[in-house]
Amino acid sequence: MDLSFSPEEVAFRDDVRAFFRDNVDAAVRQKLFETRHITKDEQVSWQRTLHKKGWGVPHWPVEYGGTGWSAVKQYIFLEELQRYPAPAPLPFGVNMVGPVIYTFGNETQKKYYLPRIANMDDWWCQGFSEPGAGSDLASLKTSANRKGDTYIVNGQKTWTTLAQHADWIFCLCRTDPTARKQSGISFILIDMKTKGITVRPIQMIDGGVEINEVFFDDVVVPVENLVGEENKGWDYAKFLLGHERVNIARVGISKARIGRIKELAARTMAGGRPLIEDPLFRQKLASTEIELKALELTQMRVVAAEGKHGKGKPDPASSILKIKGSEIQQTLTELLLEVTGPFALPFLQDDARNTNDDWASPIAPTYFNYRKVSIYGGSNEIQRNIIAKAVLGL
Amino acid sequence: MDFDLSEEQRLLKDSIDGLLKSSYDFDARKKYLAERDGYSRAIWDKFAEQGLLGLPFSEDDGGFGAGPVETMIVMEALGRNLVIEPYLDTVVLGGGFLRRASREQRAAYLPGIIDGSKTLAFAQLELDSRYDLGDVATSAKKNGSGYVLNGEKVVAGHGDTAGTIIITARTAGGQRDAKGVGVFLVPADAKGVDIRGYETQDGSRAADIKLANVEVGADAVIGDVEDGLLIVNQVVDDARIALCAEAVGAMEEAVKISVEYIKERKQFGVAIGSFQALQHRAADMFTALETARSMSYLASMASNFTDLNERAKTVAAAKVQIGRSARFVGQSGVHLHGGIGVTMEYRIGHYFKRLTMIDHQFGDADFHLARIAATGGIIR
Ligand SMILES: Cc1cc2nc3c(=O)[nH]c(=O)nc-3n(C[C@H](O)[C@H](O)[C@H](O)COP(=O)(O)OP(=O)(O)OC[C@H]3O[C@@H](n4cnc5c(N)ncnc54)[C@H](O)[C@@H]3O)c2cc1C
Numbered sequence A: 001m002d003l004s005f006s007p008e009e010v011a012f013r014d015d016v017r018a019f020f021r022d023n024v025d026a027a028v029r030q031k032l033f034e035t036r037h038i039t040k041d042e043q044v045s046w047q048r049t050l051h052k053k054g055w056g057v058p059h060w061p062v063e064y065g066g067t068g069w070s071a072v073k074q075y076i077f078l079e080e081l082q083r084y085p086a087p088a089p090l091p092f093g094v095n096m097v098g099p100v101i102y103t104f105g106n107e108t109q110k111k112y113y114l115p116r117i118a119n120m121d122d123w124w125c126q127g128f129s130e131p132g133a134g135s136d137l138a139s140l141k142t143s144a145n146r147k148g149d150t151y152i153v154n155g156q157k158t159w160t161t162l163a164q165h166a167d168w169i170f171c172l173c174r175t176d177p178t179a180r181k182q183s184g185i186s187f188i189l190i191d192m193k194t195k196g197i198t199v200r201p202i203q204m205i206d207g208g209v210e211i212n213e214v215f216f217d218d219v220v221v222p223v224e225n226l227v228g229e230e231n232k233g234w235d236y237a238k239f240l241l242g243h244e245r246v247n248i249a250r251v252g253i254s255k256a257r258i259g260r261i262k263e264l265a266a267r268t269m270a271g272g273r274p275l276i277e278d279p280l281f282r283q284k285l286a287s288t289e290i291e292l293k294a295l296e297l298t299q300m301r302v303v304a305a306e307g308k309h310g311k312g313k314p315d316p317a318s319s320i321l322k323i324k325g326s327e328i329q330q331t332l333t334e335l336l337l338e339v340t341g342p343f344a345l346p347f348l349q350d351d352a353r354n355t356n357d358d359w360a361s362p363i364a365p366t367y368f369n370y371r372k373v374s375i376y377g378g379s380n381e382i383q384r385n386i387i388a389k390a391v392l393g394l
Numbered sequence B: 001m002d003f004d005l006s007e008e009q010r011l012l013k014d015s016i017d018g019l020l021k022s023s024y025d026f027d028a029r030k031k032y033l034a035e036r037d038g039y040s041r042a043i044w045d046k047f048a049e050q051g052l053l054g055l056p057f058s059e060d061d062g063g064f065g066a067g068p069v070e071t072m073i074v075m076e077a078l079g080r081n082l083v084i085e086p087y088l089d090t091v092v093l094g095g096g097f098l099r100r101a102s103r104e105q106r107a108a109y110l111p112g113i114i115d116g117s118k119t120l121a122f123a124q125l126e127l128d129s130r131y132d133l134g135d136v137a138t139s140a141k142k143n144g145s146g147y148v149l150n151g152e153k154v155v156a157g158h159g160d161t162a163g164t165i166i167i168t169a170r171t172a173g174g175q176r177d178a179k180g181v182g183v184f185l186v187p188a189d190a191k192g193v194d195i196r197g198y199e200t201q202d203g204s205r206a207a208d209i210k211l212a213n214v215e216v217g218a219d220a221v222i223g224d225v226e227d228g229l230l231i232v233n234q235v236v237d238d239a240r241i242a243l244c245a246e247a248v249g250a251m252e253e254a255v256k257i258s259v260e261y262i263k264e265r266k267q268f269g270v271a272i273g274s275f276q277a278l279q280h281r282a283a284d285m286f287t288a289l290e291t292a293r294s295m296s297y298l299a300s301m302a303s304n305f306t307d308l309n310e311r312a313k314t315v316a317a318a319k320v321q322i323g324r325s326a327r328f329v330g331q332s333g334v335h336l337h338g339g340i341g342v343t344m345e346y347r348i349g350h351y352f353k354r355l356t357m358i359d360h361q362f363g364d365a366d367f368h369l370a371r372i373a374a375t376g377g378i379i380r
């Protein structure tokens, strides 16, 4: 048993750090540190910077542009990226549809889509959830009816993150209405410019626009946009959701947030002294730091096991990472909110917020917004169900 | 980065698990509790035979030169089986002081510890000291080349059966000064030592010890007679690390038997384990166990840290996590069992009690949390 990194891994970490230091735009870093939103251009340009370095899709197989890094190095990379903080690669392309395409897609699809995903030539969004299909995703209704060489897609997706920027959407659609729930679903790629698609933004409780409804009205999609076999989409979706849980703990982001809390609490006065000197506040923060440490070690155990005993299915114990990771992220946004005191109240629009002279105004919105992390990616109740069934055998 | 046990460590685990499986079930344990010493001398001899009592000592001292992972393996096994023999007091605490003692002291005590003939206790707590190791009113006054000890120590684990008591006493400074604490080896039968033993809540034993003009020689002093706290801090951190592992073992078993119970117990015509409220509670117990295990691993690794502040901080963080997890797992385990959980007749209640008491040994979660908060946290 040895919990330290090897000298080679330490050297790798230093390289990664140096790369972030030299390549992340200072203004972007500051925005992330202050929990402000970054723009579409900033997101895309960062992905291209990473891709140019050869780190755009580190976890992909080498033949499709991956790095061949060990599980430990992947972990170090993401951890350092989050804590710097640098923009997290948008998951929909590189973590979701990319792996589905290189695992289940045909050669033409691999050739066309994979390089474009790695370089973010296309912005992807995820069309799984529907108004009637949330946790119970398999009850989805959006239909794709075969007509000659095309599917005619009708229905509605919702909660679609950043669909307003998207060039492509990957959808789960029902291709066999007579089949049992999980059967009869297919995984289809759809060009967002296709006639019949309408995107309606939904304003989130932080006032920002991050999610959308996407309506499909007789949308004509070529059959070659089907990934894998027709009616096997549920298997691909399960595979994809397994990938989604990797790094869901977001330990690095929480570390960066603790740094922000300490910085702000050191310059916020309360009762004639900096808030950071208040014992009650300190204990709350220390308490969360300990939980984060425990989460970090648990994440390292999952990563080490994966590196050593091979990949295959995601470890059901990684549900712990989702539950604890989201709880800690929520606690930290709550502590950040506590620091703001009365300055939590003023509400400024996104564009006014993106000026640096107002430190407090992004914080309450972030707190509101982060209630999402225990809901999406398989809600925390769903994760508890997974532990109870897959781990404890209940 | 590697969390797996080596081949040798796996063998150690198998051998202690095997021994306890064959000799330490619920009924056997009850018999051991009723023995004269409050534990089984026969089991203790078996520990000696298997080399468990010599694990952490160097080969020069007649031990096996094993590291913190081996101690962790043993403590987890002791926790899983609610073992009450004085491993923590004799090997981890007593042995911890002696490992840092002079060659003569090691030669005088270690062979007896390793062959099972000597047991030790650590008497540090006082009426007003609570968890502060440096709060020492018991006095040690210079007396020729030796010392005279006076004072009162309380709740010393297995203090009523140990042959030797390791005592902290003030040699200089005020009651709460870090400087001026000495560590003394005192024979339990020395003149002026009055020991009153009693059972503890978790079935083990402890003692209050009065010291009235107890004379010891210069050879009784471990380390620097005015700077003993340095050693005390390290040894007690070793004990905390061991307690973390013991708690993980106990939690592991508590989760296991609770899950087994709700799979079997039927109400409303179905296994109560089919109710989601209980499933989610069990899932939370599992999460509490695994996060505690992670911190226990970290604490064991910290045992070899050379930066003593970092070592102490890491151990404190682990003790916070273990304290919290242990409380939740213990309470939930009892709750999942319904009425049978609050009886002596079923195993879960005993795990609950031991887990509760671990939090009260060498600083509870709040105590260690306050230490970490005072030093500015553990995340950089
Ligand atoms: C900000 C945000 C972004 C999102 N982005 C996307 C996206 O890009 N693409 C996409 O496809 N989807 C996206 N989602 C959707 C997300 O996956 C769903 O919100 C999630 O699956 C939960 O579904 P729901 O919202 O319908 O809640 P419901 O499933 O209705 O759940 C409501 C409550 O019931 C609980 N619950 C549900 N089932 C059970 C059960 N079996 N046992 C116990 N409790 C249960 C839940 O935990 C929750 O507390 C996003 C969601 C959010 C909030």
Ligand SMILES: Cc1cc2nc3c(=O)[nH]c(=O)nc-3n(C[C@H](O)[C@H](O)[C@H](O)COP(=O)(O)OP(=O)(O)OC[C@H]3O[C@@H](n4cnc5c(N)ncnc54)[C@H](O)[C@@H]3O)c2cc1C
Residues within 6 Å of the ligand: B265, B267, B268, B272, B275, B277, B278, B335, B336, B337, B338, B339, B340, B342
């Ligand atoms: C100290 C004490 C004194 C008592 N005195 C008396 C007395 O004088 N006379 C008398 O008649 N009885 C007495 N009782 C019995 C008491 O009423 C029962 O213990 C209680 O009804 C629970 O039943 P149980 O112990 O069989 O647990 P179970 O019913 O087996 O429950 C075990 C666990 O499953 C949970 N559970 C059970 N059903 C469900 C469900 N549908 N959904 C979710 N969770 C569920 C419970 O909450 C519990 O956590 C006493 C109990 C105790 C502990």
